[in-house]
Amino acid sequence: MSPNSTGPLLTPDQQDTWFAYMRVSLRLGYEMNRQLQTDSDLSLPDFDVLNALADSPDGRLQLTGLATRLAWERSRLSHHLQRMSARGLVERSPSVTDRRATEAVLTDAGRAALTAATPGHAELVRRMFFDGLDPALLPALRTALEQVHEQVLTHGTLPRPGRPQRRLPGLEPTG
Amino acid sequence: MSPNSTGPLLTPDQQDTWFAYMRVSLRLGYEMNRQLQTDSDLSLPDFDVLNALADSPDGRLQLTGLATRLAWERSRLSHHLQRMSARGLVERSPSVTDRRATEAVLTDAGRAALTAATPGHAELVRRMFFDGLDPALLPALRTALEQVHEQVLTHGTLPRPGRPQRRLPGLEPTG
DNA sequence: GGAAGATACATGACATGTCACCCAACTCGA
DNA sequence: TCGAGTTGGGTGACATGTCATGTATCTTCC
Numbered sequence: 219m220s221p222n223s224t225g226p227l228l229t230p231d232q233q234d235t236w237f238a239y240m241r242v243s244l245r246l247g248y249e250m251n252r253q254l255q256t257d258s259d260l261s262l263p264d265f266d267v268l269n270a271l272a273d274s275p276d277g278r279l280q281l282t283g284l285a286t287r288l289a290w291e292r293s294r295l296s297h298h299l300q301r302m303s304a305r306g307l308v309e310r311s312p313s314v315t316d317r318r319a320t321e322a323v324l325t326d327a328g329r330a331a332l333t334a335a336t337p338g339h340a341e342l343v344r345r346m347f348f349d350g351l352d353p354a355l356l357p358a359l360r361t362a363l364e365q366v367h368e369q370v371l372t373h374g375t376l377p378r379p380g381r382p383q384r385r386l387p388g389l390e391p392t393g
Numbered sequence: 394m395s396p397n398s399t400g401p402l403l404t405p406d407q408q409d410t411w412f413a414y415m416r417v418s419l420r421l422g423y424e425m426n427r428q429l430q431t432d433s434d435l436s437l438p439d440f441d442v443l444n445a446l447a448d449s450p451d452g453r454l455q456l457t458g459l460a461t462r463l464a465w466e467r468s469r470l471s472h473h474l475q476r477m478s479a480r481g482l483v484e485r486s487p488s489v490t491d492r493r494a495t496e497a498v499l500t501d502a503g504r505a506a507l508t509a510a511t512p513g514h515a516e517l518v519r520r521m522f523f524d525g526l527d528p529a530l531l532p533a534l535r536t537a538l539e540q541v542h543e544q545v546l547t548h549g550t551l552p553r554p555g556r557p558q559r560r561l562p563g564l565e566p567t568g
Numbered sequence: 569g570g571a572a573g574a575t576a577c578a579t580g581a582c583a584t585g586t587c588a589c590c591c592a593a594c595t596c597g598a
Numbered sequence: 599t600c601g602a603g604t605t606g607g608g609t610g611a612c613a614t615g616t617c618a619t620g621t622a623t624c625t626t627c628c
Contacts, residue, residue: 227515238538245545248464289423318593318606340402350544358533363413369525370420493576
């Protein structure tokens, strides 16, 4: 992430915006990490995993889906879940529909840890992100971010999250 | 980084904005990393270091300042520079003004690697970030990000980057 | 000028993440 | 229905990042 010389491919306005984005992104990441580590015994990655599970039905999610959602490598997730399950925050359970697949399941302890950590995190986000922000800019900011998100989904290398993307035969451009 | 249940401390609008931000941040980080690794032999952290040095006078920066600018732990920087200097991308040189201090200096090879990697990176940024963005939103986005950045600087734990912050005696609130 | 504390950085042990590769289960077409 | 190719996930070696601590230098204040 680099607030610097992106060359002539971007207009000056775009460059400035990009640098502002990168600075925010770097600092914010640092601060979130720090706050979680000191106030709970979760790392930011832990927190992200717990959150993703918590807002899935039954607190369970298949590994590939989880990895995509987090924009993680699958091997990273595999290792990370090993550590988290050793701490009792999640469990692995084999999928019933696909015998290759594994699902990560939130345990009670995991849910509790998440609940405990959330207020502090939210407080930090409010203080760092929203308290200095002119409320009049909020809608535009949100729309802009959503547009960028859509763009990254469309042109990025990661699959879209959500449904298993199972393509049934003969249904391509149904017209 | 977690697009989820931040609790009642944020308004629904703020929550949506925050989740959009986090999704973008995760994906974008992933894609930038990936692009750099495949198209150059730099990692994103490498690239950031080179960039920071490249836009400093003489391509040199004292380690603490560099660490602050990157929002890195200093020990991380120390290790990382060791590896980068082993690859010939940077050099360490002792500071003349402060014998405790070390400065990181961009080598010719480092500058060359940066130059080679930059266009591809910029291209990715344009494609992922700006191509899907309504230009009318750009000014608001930029202002919003700058406001957030200022906020993080003011209320975060990292010092402001830039000058050495040397406070001379008796000059506090000069009034 | 000299001790107490702060600051700059390095280092080693350990935690975390990546990469290349593995196998098992699934899919699809011949 | 069987075999090639794909997909889901695990694993071990290695790269990277963090934390606690160490040493030297600088600053402050008496």
